[in-house]
Amino acid sequence: MPSARSRSRSGSRLAISTTSFRAFRVTAGQGGDVDTTCAIVGGVLGARTAPPDEWSRRCEELPDWVRP
Numbered sequence: 390m391p392s393a394r395s396r397s398r399s400g401s402r403l404a405i406s407t408t409s410f411r412a413f414r415v416t417a418g419q420g421g422d423v424d425t426t427c428a429i430v431g432g433v434l435g436a437r438t439a440p441p442d443e444w445s446r447r448c449e450e451l452p453d454w455v456r457p
Contacts, residue, residue, distance in 0.1 A: 409434050409441060 416430045417423050439445075 409444075 412430050412434060413427055416426050419426070434440075
């Protein structure tokens, strides 16, 4: 099975989305300080690739005072 790195280089947004979703599910399933560990996973995944389009569409707009 190809690694997440090789799949993300292929340009497949589906592979990235599936890998990201699985990473969060596995992390959350471990229990403990789930919000912190999932935030760390999100930071690591975000450093490698943009979030899946579906996730971006579900986010609410930032208020004007946050934008430069």
